[in-house]
Amino acid sequence: MGAWDIAADGTGRYLSWGPIQISVTNLVIIGAMVVVFVLAILLPFPRPHDETPEQQP
Amino acid sequence: MTGRVIDAAFGPPAEAAPAAESGNWTVRLRTRIAHTVPPGQALPDRQPVYVASWIYVFGVLTVAAFLVVLASGGVLALGGSAWWHTSGVGHFTNSLHLWSVELFMAFMVIHLWGKFWMAAWRGRRALTWITGAVAFLASIGTAFTGYLSQSNFDSQWIAGQAKDGLNAVGIGAFFNVLNPGQMLLWHVVLLPLVVGVLVIAHVVLVRRHGVVPPIDATEE
Numbered sequence: 709m710g711a712w713d714i715a716a717d718g719t720g721r722y723l724s725w726g727p728i729q730i731s732v733t734n735l736v737i738i739g740a741m742v743v744v745f746v747l748a749i750l751l752p753f754p755r756p757h758d759e760t761p762e763q764q765p
Numbered sequence: 766m767t768g769r770v771i772d773a774a775f776g777p778p779a780e781a782a783p784a785a786e787s788g789n790w791t792v793r794l795r796t797r798i799a800h801t802v803p804p805g806q807a808l809p810d811r812q813p814v815y816v817a818s819w820i821y822v823f824g825v826l827t828v829a830a831f832l833v834v835l836a837s838g839g840v841l842a843l844g845g846s847a848w849w850h851t852s853g854v855g856h857f858t859n860s861l862h863l864w865s866v867e868l869f870m871a872f873m874v875i876h877l878w879g880k881f882w883m884a885a886w887r888g889r890r891a892l893t894w895i896t897g898a899v900a901f902l903a904s905i906g907t908a909f910t911g912y913l914s915q916s917n918f919d920s921q922w923i924a925g926q927a928k929d930g931l932n933a934v935g936i937g938a939f940f941n942v943l944n945p946g947q948m949l950l951w952h953v954v955l956l957p958l959v960v961g962v963l964v965i966a967h968v969v970l971v972r973r974h975g976v977v978p979p980i981d982a983t984e985e
Contacts (some may be wrong), residue, residue, distance in 0.1 A: 737871070745875050748819035755817060 779802040802972045815982045823876035831964060842953055846916040851886065866908055873901060880901040885977040900963035907960055910952035913942060922947070935939035
């Protein structure tokens with residue numbers, strides 16, 4: 709079973725640590741959001757060539 | 766002659782009395798609206814250099830997703846539950862509504878993370894932070910009542926589970942999650958109104974006080 713099959717499983721698969729329980733789907737989504745957050749901080753923002761360093765449109 | 770008749774009926778032309786000295790409420794409201802944001806900041810075409818970062822994009826992405834949520838929700842309201850459960854276009858619109866909400870919540874949470882770690886309440890921006898936080902909580906309620914308004918077994922199951930959870934923490938005196946009519950009206954009228962007003966207030970406050978600079982940057 710691949711990662712996509714787990715994420716799309718209708719019945720849901722759950723991970724448990726004591727009182728904490730989370731579905732694999734939700735864990736994958738939260739992990740993807742963290743990855744997007746880190747990339748948003750690290751990736752350079754495109755800047756048009758004709759701009760001064762102080763301002764951007 | 767005609768001018769004198771008009772003046773007698775409606776008073777002198779507006780330019781005869783300075784607007785700032787007028788005591789009527791429309792002038793006061795107009796002045797208040799005009800001074801809500803600094804000149805040129807309502808729809809600015811330039812931003813400080815520190816805004817050139819992808820992390821500053823997630824606020825407007827959230828607003829864009831919210832507009833898709835409102836538009837697809839309006840189409841669902843037009844067709845009704847029998848339509849969105851049985852027709853192909855209804856299924857598509859239902860999915861569009863769901864996934865635009867998923868993106869709305871994801872973009873909003875990433876926006877929240879970014880603003881939390883840059884302490885975005887600095888520089889007299891406390892009310893901006895508070896309106897955003899309350900809009901986030903109201904969005905959770907709106908999404909929850911949306912799950913209750915699907916009109917299928919899923920919504921019945923969620924309502925039954927939520928009833929126990931809400932009762933356990935002492936919430937539920939003013940609403941009943943097992944009442945689908947009440948939850949549908951909350952979802953399509955009350956809560957979208959609350960979220961919409963808060964989002965507008967939040968954006969106006971951002972334009973009024975400017976985008977928060979990074980902690981180690983000087984404010985421009």
